[in-house]
Amino acid sequence: MSQLLSHFQDLEPTSFESSWKSPANIAFVKYWGKKGHQLPANPSLSMTLNECTTTTKTKFTPAEKLSVSLKLEGKTEEKFALKIHNYLESLLTELPFLNKLQIEIETSNTFPHGTGIASSASGLSAFALTLTDYLKHLRPEEDESIFLKRASFLARLASGSACRSVYGGFACWGDSEMSETTDKYATALSVHPELAHLHDSVLVVSGKEKNVSSTAGHGRMGEHFFANARYAQAKYHFTKCVAALKAGDMEAVGEILEAEALSLHAMMLTSPQVYTLLKPNTIAAMERIWAFRRETKLPLYFTLDAGPNLHLIYPDQFQHKIATFINHELSPLGEKIIHDKVGEGPSRC
Numbered sequence: 009m010s011q012l013l014s015h016f017q018d019l020e021p022t023s024f025e026s027s028w029k030s031p032a033n034i035a036f037v038k039y040w041g042k043k044g045h046q047l048p049a050n051p052s053l054s055m056t057l058n059e060c061t062t063t064t065k066t067k068f069t070p071a072e073k074l075s076v077s078l079k080l081e082g083k084t085e086e087k088f089a090l091k092i093h094n095y096l097e098s099l100l101t102e103l104p105f106l107n108k109l110q111i112e113i114e115t116s117n118t119f120p121h122g123t124g125i126a127s128s129a130s131g132l133s134a135f136a137l138t139l140t141d142y143l144k145h146l147r148p149e150e151d152e153s154i155f156l157k158r159a160s161f162l163a164r165l166a167s168g169s170a171c172r173s174v175y176g177g178f179a180c181w182g183d184s185e186m187s188e189t190t191d192k193y194a195t196a197l198s199v200h201p202e203l204a205h206l207h208d209s210v211l212v213v214s215g216k217e218k219n220v221s222s223t224a225g226h227g228r229m230g231e232h233f234f235a236n237a238r239y240a241q242a243k244y245h246f247t248k249c250v251a252a253l254k255a256g257d258m259e260a261v262g263e264i265l266e267a268e269a270l271s272l273h274a275m276m277l278t279s280p281q282v283y284t285l286l287k288p289n290t291i292a293a294m295e296r297i298w299a300f301r302r303e304t305k306l307p308l309y310f311t312l313d314a315g316p317n318l319h320l321i322y323p324d325q326f327q328h329k330i331a332t333f334i335n336h337e338l339s340p341l342g343e344k345i346i347h348d349k350v351g352e353g354p355s356r357c
């Protein structure tokens with residue numbers, strides 16, 4: 009049993025309500041492949057966003073048995089309620105009192121469905137934060153300093169990338185050469201002041217639901233011919249990316265961003281059951297970005313999540329020129345653009 013959940017065995021539930029707003033994050037070094045129970049095959053590193061957030065209110069009421077209801081944008085969503093129900097059942101050994109709760113969740117996203125931005129990191133970190141709040145309510149004497157670690161630990165068990173969203177700025181997750189990182193939860197990473205205000209403008213090439221989920225994609229790494237080479241590459245990129253972020257070296261960060269994005273998608277193209285989430289306009293936009301960089305020498309780089317949409321990353325000091333290029337030259341290749349930037353992390357609301 010994890011130390012973070014070891015003191016909650018003999019608690020009786022009481023009524024409580026908690027509300028949190030939590031952001032999405034974009035991975036600079038990707039988590040792609042798992043081991044054990046929701047543990048990452050390699051360390052990952054991400055930037056927490058500002059505008060793309062989920063707000064979740066959870067009401068905990070003592071009851072005969074565990075039940076979960078969930079409303080997304082005011083509409084009952086049984087699929088998501090079942091997902092949370094299964095997640096809570098998976099925690100019963102450590103948190104047995106969850107079995108005697110009626111849980112009512114109301115949740116909403118600032119980014120509409122169909123923008124291709126995954127709501128799992130923001131949504132499940134927001135829910136994990138309300139659950140962590142509940143644990144604090146039940147054990148108020150607990151040390152405040154472990155609150156975010158525990159929230160990250162609980163978020164990881166719901167969705168890996170969600171564990172990085174509990175911190176503002178940048179976060180690392182997974183065992184690495186850095187002593188403070190661990191597979192169990194994410195930790196915050198401080199970076200050079202010049203890179204502390206990066207932008208992420210998302211070019212939504214397609215907002216359609218993807219046909220292979222991230223969870224299924226992780227599964228396909230299990231029998232991937234290149235899996236071990238990919239994990240070694242991610243470890244190498246992680247160490248280099250941390251060093252470049254700390255040194256304020258945008259060019260080195262940018263090279264890793266693009267190499268990671270293309271490596272992630274190369275894993276899909278070469279997996280035992282081949283597939284791709286890239287669209288022709290994803291490639292067209294990459295080529296325009298490379299040409300723009302060659303011509304202007306301005307530091308605009310892209311990365312990709314498990315989807316066709318480009319996350320365009322650039323420092324604040326070049327915002328004007330780069331945003332003009334994005335709005336004029338890249339926007340015709342997509343359905344819309346969401347201008348976001350690094351954020352301060354979750355907050356109670």
Ligand code: DP6
Pocket residue numbers: 034035037038039040052128166167168169170222223226272313314
């Ligand atoms: C490509 O966190 O969505 O976005 O743990 O199965 O819920 P589960 O997977 P998920 O995977 C995210 C993969 C990624 C890269 C990343 O965010 O690091």
